[in-house]
Structure formats: C-alpha cells, structure tokens
Amino acid sequence: MAADGRSEDRIPEKPAERAVRNFMELLQGLRVAVTGVQVLFAFLLTVPFSPGFGRIANHDRQLYYVALIGAAVASMFFIAPVAQHRVLFRKGMKESLVKRSNLYAMIGMLALMVAMTAATLMVVDYLFKRPVSLITGAAVGLLAGWLWFIQPLIQRSRGSDRS
Numbered sequence: 001m002a003a004d005g006r007s008e009d010r011i012p013e014k015p016a017e018r019a020v021r022n023f024m025e026l027l028q029g030l031r032v033a034v035t036g037v038q039v040l041f042a043f044l045l046t047v048p049f050s051p052g053f054g055r056i057a058n059h060d061r062q063l064y065y066v067a068l069i070g071a072a073v074a075s076m077f078f079i080a081p082v083a084q085h086r087v088l089f090r091k092g093m094k095e096s097l098v099k100r101s102n103l104y105a106m107i108g109m110l111a112l113m114v115a116m117t118a119a120t121l122m123v124v125d126y127l128f129k130r131p132v133s134l135i136t137g138a139a140v141g142l143l144a145g146w147l148w149f150i151q152p153l154i155q156r157s158r159g160s161d162r163s
Contacts, residue, residue, distance in 0.1 A: 019094040026081065026101055033105070034078045037112050040119065041071035056126060063122035070115030077108030109148050117141035 013021070044067055047053055056064075081101035088097055121137030 015095065019098050022098045023081075023085070023094060023101065026098065026105060030078050030081065030105060030108075033108065033112065034075070037071055037074045037078060037108070037115070040112075040115060041068075041075055044068045044071055044115075044119065056122075060122050060125055063118045063125070067115045067118035067122060070111045070118060074108045074111035074115060077104045077111060080104050113141065113144040113148065116144060 044064070047064065081097070081104055084097060084101070088094075117137055117140050120140045121133055124136045125133035127133075
C-alpha cells in the first residue's frame with residue numbers, strides 16, 4: 001500500500017493527477033522546512049543588534065554573513081513554489097512547476113545546510129574557540145549532507161522503494 005493509502009496495484013493515475021499530488025506532497029514537506037528556516041532567519045536578523053555583537057572576531061562576522069545569506073536564500077527558494085503557483089494558476093503548467101519546485105527545494109535545503117552549519121560554527125567558535133568549533137561545524141554540515149542528500153541518493157541509486 002502506498003503512503004497515501006492507495007493500493008500499489010490500482011490503475012495508474014493520470015499525469016495531471018500525479019502532478020497535483022506531487023505538488024501537494026512537496027508543499028507539505030516545504031511547510032516544515034520553511035518554518036525552520038524562518039525561525040533561523042528571524043534570529044539571525046536580530047543578532048547584530050545585540051550588545052555583544054560588536055566584540056565578535058572578524059572571522060565570526062564572516063560566518064554570520066554566510067549564515068544570514070544562506071538563510072535568506074533558503075527562504076526564497078522554499079517560498080518560490082508557492083509564489084510561482086499563484087502566477088501560473090490554471091495555466092496547465094503543473095508538471096513543469098513540480099519539477100522546478102523540486103529543484104528549488106533541493107537548492108533551498110543546500111542553502112539551509114550552509115546557514116545552519118555557519119551559524120553553529122559561529123556560536124561554537126564564540127563559546128569554545130577552535131578546534132571544537134571546527135569539529136562541531138564539520139559534524140553539523142556532514143550530518144545534514146548525509147541525512148538530506150547522500151543517504152537518499154544512495155537509496156535512489158539502488159532503486160529501492162519506488163513511488
């Protein structure tokens with residue numbers, strides 16, 4: 001049985017129906033990602049106005065910049081499918097919108113991975129200095145890369161669990 005409750009051996013859905021279902025599934029997943037990136041982005045927007053920000057080292061400012069831009073880019077790519085859906089509403093372009101939105105989701109996740117890694121590295125560097133910050137930053141980046149990209153790509157290359 002499929003995740004949506006339909007039997008795998010039923011009559012295949014029409015391409016238009018599949019496109020609608022795929023787009024809805026994508027939007028459902030993006031809701032989780034958008035919430036996370038918006039919280040991070042909002043926090044990052046307030047950081048420079050805190051009293052201690054002026055005392056951080058130049059390399060931590062650079063990490064902050066990377067985290068801020070990463071969060072902004074991730075937000076834009078995660079929100080783009082919804083905005084484009086409004087512009088393309090009822091124009092019969094759902095399939096191309098789904099493909100493009102999937103690409104945007106992947107780019108948004110990559111940008112979020114960069115933002116989270118840079119923000120974590122900046123905070124840990126402030127708290128503990130190197131090498132703890134470098135090890136922690138690398139671990140965060142590698143874990144996100146594994147969970148979000150590498151492991152699913154390995155599964156995809158093996159062709160298991162097709163849907």
